[in-house]
Amino acid sequence: MRSKFVVMAAAVGLLAGCAGVGGGSGDAGAGGGTAGGGTPQGSLKIMGFGGEDEVGQSRVNAFKQAYGGVKVSNAKGDFDAQQFLTALASGNPPDLVYMDRNLIGTYAKKGAIVPLEDCISKQQIDTSQYREAAMRSVTLADKVYGIPEFYIVTTNLVDAKSLKAAGVPTSEIQTKDWAALKATTAKLFKKNGNKLERIGFDPKLPEFFPLWATANGATIVKEDGAPNLNDPKAVEALEYTIGLVNGQGGWTTFKSFRDAFDIFGEKNPLSAGSVVAFPMENWYVNVLRDFIGSGLQLDSTPFTDHDGKPVSMVGGSAWAIPKGSKNPDAACAWAKTMTDKATWMKAADARIAKVKQDKSFFTGLFTANKPADEEIRAKYLTDVPDAGFKRAIDNFYSTLDDAVALNPSPAGAEIDAAWRSGVTRALGGQPAQQALDQAQKEAQAAFTKASGNG
Amino acid sequence: MAERSRPGLLERREARAAYVFIAPWIIGFIVFTAGPMIASLWLSFTDYSLVEPGQVVGTANYQQLVDDPRVAKSLANTFVYAAMFVPLGTAVALALAMLLHRVGRAAGFFRTVFYLPVMTPAVAAGAMFLLLLNGQRGLVNQVLGWFGVTGPNWTTDPAWLKPSLAVVSLWTVGGSIIIYLAALNNVPRQLHEAALLDGAGPVRRFVSVTLPMISGALFFTVITHTIAAMQMFDQAYTMFYGPQQKSTASDESLVYMVYLFQNAFEFFKMGFASAMAWVLFLIILVITVIQVRVGNRFVYYEGGSTR
Numbered sequence: 230m231r232s233k234f235v236v237m238a239a240a241v242g243l244l245a246g247c248a249g250v251g252g253g254s255g256d257a258g259a260g261g262g263t264a265g266g267g268t269p270q271g272s273l274k275i276m277g278f279g280g281e282d283e284v285g286q287s288r289v290n291a292f293k294q295a296y297g298g299v300k301v302s303n304a305k306g307d308f309d310a311q312q313f314l315t316a317l318a319s320g321n322p323p324d325l326v327y328m329d330r331n332l333i334g335t336y337a338k339k340g341a342i343v344p345l346e347d348c349i350s351k352q353q354i355d356t357s358q359y360r361e362a363a364m365r366s367v368t369l370a371d372k373v374y375g376i377p378e379f380y381i382v383t384t385n386l387v388d389a390k391s392l393k394a395a396g397v398p399t400s401e402i403q404t405k406d407w408a409a410l411k412a413t414t415a416k417l418f419k420k421n422g423n424k425l426e427r428i429g430f431d432p433k434l435p436e437f438f439p440l441w442a443t444a445n446g447a448t449i450v451k452e453d454g455a456p457n458l459n460d461p462k463a464v465e466a467l468e469y470t471i472g473l474v475n476g477q478g479g480w481t482t483f484k485s486f487r488d489a490f491d492i493f494g495e496k497n498p499l500s501a502g503s504v505v506a507f508p509m510e511n512w513y514v515n516v517l518r519d520f521i522g523s524g525l526q527l528d529s530t531p532f533t534d535h536d537g538k539p540v541s542m543v544g545g546s547a548w549a550i551p552k553g554s555k556n557p558d559a560a561c562a563w564a565k566t567m568t569d570k571a572t573w574m575k576a577a578d579a580r581i582a583k584v585k586q587d588k589s590f591f592t593g594l595f596t597a598n599k600p601a602d603e604e605i606r607a608k609y610l611t612d613v614p615d616a617g618f619k620r621a622i623d624n625f626y627s628t629l630d631d632a633v634a635l636n637p638s639p640a641g642a643e644i645d646a647a648w649r650s651g652v653t654r655a656l657g658g659q660p661a662q663q664a665l666d667q668a669q670k671e672a673q674a675a676f677t678k679a680s681g682n683g
Numbered sequence: 684m685a686e687r688s689r690p691g692l693l694e695r696r697e698a699r700a701a702y703v704f705i706a707p708w709i710i711g712f713i714v715f716t717a718g719p720m721i722a723s724l725w726l727s728f729t730d731y732s733l734v735e736p737g738q739v740v741g742t743a744n745y746q747q748l749v750d751d752p753r754v755a756k757s758l759a760n761t762f763v764y765a766a767m768f769v770p771l772g773t774a775v776a777l778a779l780a781m782l783l784h785r786v787g788r789a790a791g792f793f794r795t796v797f798y799l800p801v802m803t804p805a806v807a808a809g810a811m812f813l814l815l816l817n818g819q820r821g822l823v824n825q826v827l828g829w830f831g832v833t834g835p836n837w838t839t840d841p842a843w844l845k846p847s848l849a850v851v852s853l854w855t856v857g858g859s860i861i862i863y864l865a866a867l868n869n870v871p872r873q874l875h876e877a878a879l880l881d882g883a884g885p886v887r888r889f890v891s892v893t894l895p896m897i898s899g900a901l902f903f904t905v906i907t908h909t910i911a912a913m914q915m916f917d918q919a920y921t922m923f924y925g926p927q928q929k930s931t932a933s934d935e936s937l938v939y940m941v942y943l944f945q946n947a948f949e950f951f952k953m954g955f956a957s958a959m960a961w962v963l964f965l966i967i968l969v970i971t972v973i974q975v976r977v978g979n980r981f982v983y984y985e986g987g988s989t990r
Contacts, residue, residue: 307926311948318733339951341734423833425819435931481836484931485818488838552734642949653933657841675950 269559270298276316276323277308277546284594287579292566299559308332313551317341322551325560330366330377330547330634331641334454337374338639338679342549344372348561358570362543363597366634369454375547376564377597382541382632383440384624386513387506388499389528389617391417391427395505402430402506402530404444405537407469411476417505418477425478425486428498431507432470435652437542439635440508440532441466444540449648454638454680456672458648459665467652467661480656492516500525508532510544511625514592514618521615529621531628541628542635545597573601581609590614593622595629602629643675727957733947737954744958754959756934757942758966760845764938765912767849772908773901776856780863794864798857809921812851813838838922841935848936851918859904866900867893898982906974913967916940939963 280289280303293301304312308328316322326342336342349356356364359377367375387402401413410430417429432441442449447462457463474483490498493516498504500520517527531539548564550557566572577594584591591609596602606626613619638644651668655661690698727744729737748754783793800808815822818836827834837847870893878888894901915938922928923936924945939959947956 311944314733314948314951335951339732339734341951481840482819484839485836486820488813489817489820646945646949649929650932650934653931656931657933657935 268298269296269556269562271556271559272300272302273325273556273559273563274323275301275303275325275327275563276313277306277327278303279305279307281305283579283583284576287576288567288572291572291575292563295566296559296562299556299562301563308546314341317551317553320553322553324550324554324556325563326549326551327378327546328375328549330363330375330545331637331645333367333375333547333549334369334637334639334641335643335679336549337369337372337637340552342374343552343554343557344374345376345550345561345564346372348550348557348564349373351558352561352565354561354565358600359568359597360543360599360629362632362634363545363547366543366637367547367549369637369639375549376568377545377547378568379545380595380597380602380629380632381510381512381544382595382625382628383437383508383510383532384539384541384621384628385506385530385532386499386509386517386621387528387530387617388502388504389526390524391502391505392528393526399528399530403533404508404540405533405535407535411469411473414473415476420478423482425482427502428477428483428486428504429506430473431487431504432473433507433509434470434474434656435649437508438463438467438470438648438652440540440542441470443542443633444532444534445469446534448636450636450638450641450644452636454636454640455676456638456640456644456647456669458644458651458672459662459669464662464665467655467665471655471661474656480658484656495520495523497525499527506530511593511595514621514625518589518592518618521618527615527617527621529617529624531624539624539628539631541632543632544634568596568598570598570601570604573598573605577605577609590618592618593625595625599629638676639679640672640675643679644672647672647675723957723960726954727961729954731954731957732951733953734951740954744955745962747955748958748962753934753937753942754939757937757939760935760937761913761915761939764845764848764915765909767846768852768912768915769905769908771849772853772856772859773905775853776859776904777863777901779856780860780867783860783864784867790864794861797860800854801857803854805917806921806925808854809851809918809925812847812854812918813922816847816850839933841933844923844933844936848915848919848922848938851922852912852915859908862900862904863897866897870896895983899984902974902978902982905978906971909970909974910967913963913970914940916944920944 278285280286289301289303292299304323308326310332313323313326313328328336333342337344348354354376356373360380363377363380364373367373367377385402385404387399389399392399392402395417397413397416401409404410414429417427419425419427419429439449442460442463445462445466447457447460447466449456449458449460449463451457471480474480477483478486486503487498490503491501492498497517497520498507499517500523514527517525521527532541534540548560548567550560550564554560573594573596580594581591590613592613593610594602594605596605610622613622635641647668648665650671651664654667655664726737728739728741730740730743731737779797783790783797786793816824816837818824818834818839821834821837823837824834835843837843837850874892874896875888878892883891919936919938919941923932924941940963943956943959943963946952946959
C-alpha cells in the first residue's frame with residue numbers, strides 16, 4: 230500500500246513538475262517587443278477576429294510577410310466579453326483585441342484597453358486616412374483607443390419582383406415622407422387569417438432605432454457621451470416605426486414571422502418574397518449576389534431624412550490593445566498593417582480573384598480607410614452587370630461621407646442595453662414616451678456613475 | 684478502555700488511504716467551489732470591474748439590489764418559471780418513467796432515448812426549440828393547427844416567454860426519469876398484490892402504494908429541479924439573449940442568472956453580480972430548508988426512523 234502511495238505521489242509530482250516546465254516555457258515564449266532595429270518580434274496573441282474569408286486571410290498574410298519575426302496566434306471567433314474580461318482579470322490578456330466600435334468607449338473608460346497615442350506615434354499611423362465617423366467612435370476624451378477597420382452603412386434593399394407584382398413603383402420605397410411610406414407598407418403587406426405572408430416594409434426594430442431617430446433629427450447620445458434617448462424626435466421616430474409594425478400584424482406576430490427567415494440561404498426574405506423592402510447593411514448584398522441565378526431581383530432606394538438626404542449609421546469593428554498586452558509593438562504593427570491602404574488593396578485583389586473564380590461580380594469593399602475605399606471603387610467597381618445590385622452598391626457608397634456613428638460614451642454598453650430594452654418594451658405595448666423615459670433614466674444613471682459623478 | 688478504542692494499524696492505513704482517495708475531490712472543492720465562493724462574498728462588498736482592483740464599498744451593492752427594478756423583475760420571472768417548471772418537470776418525468784416501467788424488454792432502448800437529450804448541448808437545444816416554437820412557421824403550432832388549436836407566439840409574446848422556457852426545459856428531464864424508474868423498480872411487488880386483493884384500483888394503488896414508496900426519489904428531484912430552475916441560464920440565454928437575439932429580448936424573459944451575467948460581463952459590475960449571486964444562494968437555501976422541513980413529513984425512507 231505504502232509503495233503504491235509513493236508511486237502515486239511521485240506521479241502527481243511529476244505531472245505538476247511537467248506543468249511547471251510547460252508554463253515556464255510558455256511564459257518565456259510569450260511577449261516580445263522590438264528587435265534592435267525597431268521591428269516587432271515575439272508572439273502576438275489575438276482575440277475576437279474570425280477573418281477566415283479571402284479579405285481577412287490576404288491581410289493576415291500581408292502582415293506575416295511584413296513581420297516574419299512575429300508568431301501570430303489567433304483564437305478565431307467573435308469577440309466574447311466574458312472570455313476577454315476573465316483573461317484580463319487573470320493577468321493573461323491577449324496582446325490585441327478586435328471588438329465592435331460601440332464597445333470602445335465602455336472598455337476604454339474601465340481601463341480594459343489602453344490609449345494608442347504611443348502606438349500611433351511609433352508606427353507613424355496616419356489617422357487622417359480613416360473616415361471621421363469611424364475615428365470619432367474610437368475616441369474618448371480626445372484619446373484614440375482603437376484603429377477602425379470595416380465601415381458598415383445602411384440603405385433600403387427591395388424585392389423588385391414582389392414590388393412589381395403589387396403594382397407599386399420603386400420610388401414609393403422612400404423614407405422622406407413617412408405618411409406615404411405607411412400607406413405603401415399597407416399596400417404591400419399580406420396576411421392570411423392569423424398567418425403573416427409578407428412584410429411590406431420592415432423598419433428593423435429595435436436595432437435600427439438609432440437610424441430612424443437620426444433621420445428624424447435626434448441625437449440619442451450627445452457629444453459628451455450623455456444619453457438623450459427620450460429626445461422628442463426620438464420618441465416620434467419610435468412611435469412611427471412601431472406604427473409600421475403594428476400595421477403589419479403587431480410585434481409578436483411580426484417578430485415570429487421574421488425569426489423564421491433564412492437570412493443567408495436561398496430562401497432569404499427577399500428571394501422568398503417574405504419582405505418587400507427593408508433598410509439593410511452593405512455586407513448583405515455580398516450574400517444576396519449568390520441568389521441572382523435562383524430568381525432574386527434586387528432593387529434599392531436610399532434611406533433618407535425628411536429632406537431627402539441619405540442617412541446612415543456607421544458600424545464596424547476596431548483593433549484595440551488591452552491593458553497588460555505583452556507585445557504592444559507587434560499589436561500596433563498588426564493594427565496598422567490590417568487597415569493600411571496597401572493592405573486593403575491586396576484584400577480587394579483577393580476578393581476580385583474569388584469572384585472571378587465563382588463567375589460572379591464584385592459588390593464593393595467598405596472600409597474605414599477613405600483613400601483605400603476610393604481607389605478600390607475606382608479600380609474594381611467598374612462592371613456590375615445587375616442593374617438592381619448596381620443601384621444598391623451606389624446607394625451604399627452615397628452614404629459613406631455623411632454616415633454618422635453614435636457618439637462614444639463611457640457608459641456605451643449600458644446606453645446600448647437601455648435603448649434596446651426600451652424599444653423592445655415599446656414594441657411590447659408600453660407607450661413609446663414611457664419606454665424611452667425609463668431607458669433614459671437607466672442610461673443616465675449608468676452614465677453618471679461611469680463619469681465618476683455617482 | 685482507552686487502549687481498546689485506539690484505531691489499529693490496519694484502520695489507520697485504511698483511513699489514510701481513504702483520505703488519499705477523497706483528496707482530489709476535497710482539493711477540487713476547495714479550489715473550484717469553496718475558494719471562489721469566499722472570493723465572491725468578499726467581492727460582493729467591493730466595486731470590482733474585473734480590470735482594476737476592487738474598492739471596498741460596504742453594503743452598497745446590496746442596497747443597489749433593492750433599488751434596481753430589473754433585479755426584482757428578473758427574480759419574479761425566475762420564481763414564475765420555477766413554479767411552472769418544477770411541477771411540470773416532475774409530472775412529465777414521472778409519467779414517462781411509469782411508461783418505461785411497463786415497457787419490458789425494450790426498456791433499455793427507451794431509457795437511452797429519453798436520456799439522450801440530457802447530453803445535447805443547451806445551445807443546440809435552444810436553437811432547435813426557437814424553430815420548433817416559432818409562432819408563425821414552427822412545427823409545434825402546425826401540429827396544434829391540425830387539431831383546430833391556434834398556437835400562441837411562444838417565443839415573442841411576452842405572456843408566453845416563461846411557459847415556453849418551461850416547455851424547453853422539459854427536454855432535460857431524462858435524469859429524473861432514470862431516478863424515478865429506479866425507484867419504481869424498487870417498489871415491492873407484494874405491496875401492489877396486497878392492495879389488489881383489497882380491491883384497490885390503479886389510481887388508488889398509485890396514490891397509496893407507488894407514490895409513498897417513491898417519495899424519497901420525488902423529494903430529491905423536486906429539490907434539485909427547484910435549485911436548477913432558480914439557476915436557469917442556458918436555455919434563456921440561448922433563446923433570448925444570445926448575440927442574434929439580445930437586441931429583441933423582452934424583459935419578461937430576463938431570468939435572474941442572465942441579469943447577473945449581464946452585470947458581470949457586459950456592464951463590468953462584478954461586485955454587484957457577486958452580491959446578486961449571494962442573494963440567490965440565500966434564497967435557494969431558504970427554499971430548500973422549507974422543502975426539507977415540509978418534505979420530511981411526507982417522505983418514506985426505507986430503513987429510516989419511524990418517528
